[in-house]
Amino acid sequence: MKKHLLVISHEASRTGAVLVLLNLLQWFRQQNLFEITIILYRTGELEPDFRAVGNVYIWNKEESSQTNTYTQLVSKIQNKLSGSSKHKYILEALRTHKWEAVYINTALAARILPEIASLLHCPIFCHIHELEIVLQTYCRLDKFSKAEPFITHYITASEAVKQNLIENKHISLHKPQHVVYEWIDTSKIRKPSKKTSDVKKELGIPENAFVVGGSGLVEWRKGADLFLMVADYLRLKNELNNTYFVWIGHVDATEKLKIDYELKRTGLNKQVIFTGKKENPQDYFQIFDVFALTSREDPFPLVVLEAAALKKPIVCFDQAGGIPEFVANGGGHAVSYLDIYAMAQWISTLRDDLESLSKMGEIAATQVEHYDVTVAGKKIYQLLEDAVARYSKS
Numbered sequence: 001m002k003k004h005l006l007v008i009s010h011e012a013s014r015t016g017a018v019l020v021l022l023n024l025l026q027w028f029r030q031q032n033l034f035e036i037t038i039i040l041y042r043t044g045e046l047e048p049d050f051r052a053v054g055n056v057y058i059w060n061k062e063e064s065s066q067t068n069t070y071t072q073l074v075s076k077i078q079n080k081l082s083g084s085s086k087h088k089y090i091l092e093a094l095r096t097h098k099w100e101a102v103y104i105n106t107a108l109a110a111r112i113l114p115e116i117a118s119l120l121h122c123p124i125f126c127h128i129h130e131l132e133i134v135l136q137t138y139c140r141l142d143k144f145s146k147a148e149p150f151i152t153h154y155i156t157a158s159e160a161v162k163q164n165l166i167e168n169k170h171i172s173l174h175k176p177q178h179v180v181y182e183w184i185d186t187s188k189i190r191k192p193s194k195k196t197s198d199v200k201k202e203l204g205i206p207e208n209a210f211v212v213g214g215s216g217l218v219e220w221r222k223g224a225d226l227f228l229m230v231a232d233y234l235r236l237k238n239e240l241n242n243t244y245f246v247w248i249g250h251v252d253a254t255e256k257l258k259i260d261y262e263l264k265r266t267g268l269n270k271q272v273i274f275t276g277k278k279e280n281p282q283d284y285f286q287i288f289d290v291f292a293l294t295s296r297e298d299p300f301p302l303v304v305l306e307a308a309a310l311k312k313p314i315v316c317f318d319q320a321g322g323i324p325e326f327v328a329n330g331g332g333h334a335v336s337y338l339d340i341y342a343m344a345q346w347i348s349t350l351r352d353d354l355e356s357l358s359k360m361g362e363i364a365a366t367q368v369e370h371y372d373v374t375v376a377g378k379k380i381y382q383l384l385e386d387a388v389a390r391y392s393k394s
Contacts, residue, residue, distance in 0.1 A: 003100035003388065005034035006120070007054070010109040012044035015217075016302050017129040017157075020182055021105040022046060025053040027377040037097070039090065041109055057090045059112055087115065094119045101384045106130065108139040110147035117150040123387035127155040129182070131297045131321060132164055133221060141170065148172065153387055155380065157182050158300040158322025178383055181322070182300040183376035186368060189309040194283040203273055205244050205287070210351045213288030213312065215248040215281060215303040216295070218255045218274070223294035226340055228262055230292060231272050233344040240271060243351065245292075248284050248303075250277040281306065288312050289357065290347055295320050296338070308332075308368040313360035315346050326371075331364030 005028075009021055028034050036054030040047065043058050050056050094116055102124040104110050110126050117124075126147075130139055148170070154177045156162040162179055165171045200207055212231070216222035224247055231245040251259065251274055263269040278284055281303070285291075291307035293316035300322035304314055314332030316323045317339070324334040335342035350357045369375075 002032070002035045004097045005036050005384070006094070006097075006099050006102045007036060007038045008041070008102070008104045008109045008112065009038065009050075010041045010106045012040050012042075012046040012050055014045055016182070017106050018044070018046060019302060020129070021127075022049055022053075023183065023185055023373045024377055024380065025050070027373050028381070029053045031377070031381075033381055037093075039112065041112060057093065059087065059090065061086075091116065091119065100388045101125065103127065103380075103384070104151070106139075107135060107144050110151065111140070111143040113147040113150050120150075123152050123384070123391050124150055125153045125155060125384065125387070126151045127157070127180075128161055128165065129157040129299050131161060131299050132168060133297050135164075135170065144170070151175065153383070154178065155180050155383065159325055160322040161299045178379075180376055180379050180383075181325075181371055182302055182305065183371050183373045184302055184305045184309065184368075186309045186372045189282050189306050192283045192286045193280055196287050199284055199287050203244075203246065203275070203287075204270075205246070205273075206242065208242065210241075210243045211288050211290075212243065212245045212347055213248070213285060213291045213307065214245070214294060215285070215291075215307075216298075216301065217249050218247070218251040218259070221295060221297050222249070223296050224249075224251075224255070224259070224274075225262075226294040226296075226338065227292060228259065228266075228268070228272055230294065230340045230344045230347070231268055232266050233341055234348060235266065235268060235271075237344075239344075239348050241351075243271065243347075245272040246284065246288070247272075247274045248278050248281050249275075282310065285310050285312065290315060290350055291332075292343060292347065293317070293320075293323055294340075294343075295323075297321060298323065300326075305368050305371050308364035311358075311361035311365040313350065313357060313364055315343055317343075326367070329363065329367055331360060331367045 038050050038054045038056045040058050042060045099120055099122045101122050102120055104126040107128050107130050135141055156179050159179055162177055214227045218224040227247055234240045259274055263272055285307050291312045291314050293304055298321040304323050308331055314327050316334050317337045318324050318334040319337045327334055333346055
């Protein structure tokens with residue numbers, strides 16, 4: 001008889017931590033390892049995908065990952081007035097099972113733990129993907145601190161995430177802590193649906209151009225502004241030549257105004273392209289020659305693994321998260337934190353040394369095999385199994 005696994009996610013949006021979780025649960029289902037029940041703190045566009053792998057309950061039905069601020073405020077007031085009564089049907093459902101393990105995906109999702117912990121007599125894992133800025137602003141450390149006493153095991157998305165938790169004393173050090181790096185389904189990423197020539201034509205990029213890629217939501221943490229500054233530095237040095245910079249990811253109206261303002265004044269509006277959100281980013285990643293991760297803070301972004309799977313060398317900032325751990329084996333390079341000049345120079349050097357460019361890309365592609373969902377899935381399954389076995393003997 002399969003073990004019952006309770007999974008808690010903060011939402012069902014098409015974002016890194018959620019996609020990682022969905023990949024894992026799909027793998028669990030394919031391997032027939034668990035009977036899965038999922039609580040989504042709030043819904044999102046991937047809710048149907050979660051329903052395909054297990055029973056799904058929505059903690060805050062009034063709120064979704066696309067809900068506006070006003071609606072969220074009204075929802076919070078209603079929640080305060082109704083207390084826990086609106087969760088009664090979820091609590092009743094939790095009472096009907098003997099849970100072998102709980103897997104909480106993100107520190108944010110742990111906020112519901114104090115309300116359900118009395119129903120969970122089993123190991124409780126919290127997989128933390130967040131670094132300090134997100135922990136303090138988005139997750140709310142006051143809420144996480146209330147959940148922390150109920151958590152028995154931690155998994156972190158990189159060594160950088162683990163060290164941040166320890167150094168800032170966010171977790172109890174006597175509890176087991178395991179690093180399991182983020183993962184992707186490499187087989188899917190390596191199957192673009194468009195030809196390289198068609199993508200370049202769509203974006204107005206010459207066939208023989210050198211392309212520097214970037215990706216992510218356009219916001220402070222991801223450093224899209226720094227991406228633009230790297231391009232501008234090459235322009236000022238007269239080294240831009242036949243080089244194009246392409247950023248894949250959602251840009252809201254305000255950020256687009258700022259970007260267009262700077263592109264116009266630097267004259268880069270033809271050689272720096274922000275495509276907006278794309279359903280199949282690998283179609284666009286395939287045209288990159290180098291991937292520039294300009295994030296100021298990023299635990300272990302999937303976009304790097306996706307680029308590496310397509311044989312793209314990676315350049316990133318040191319002390320900005322977990323990717324320096326990935327490039328340490330030769331699949332790229334880490335420059336000093338926010339040193340856009342060093343990043344620009346490294347890109348320029350690789351552009352002029354195609355042999356080194358190719359070798360680094362091959363190393364990155366070989367290395368990313370260790371970050372496939374099958375590898376991570378086996379690690380996490382074993383962690384869960386070992387914890388369940390120890391708990392049953394206690």
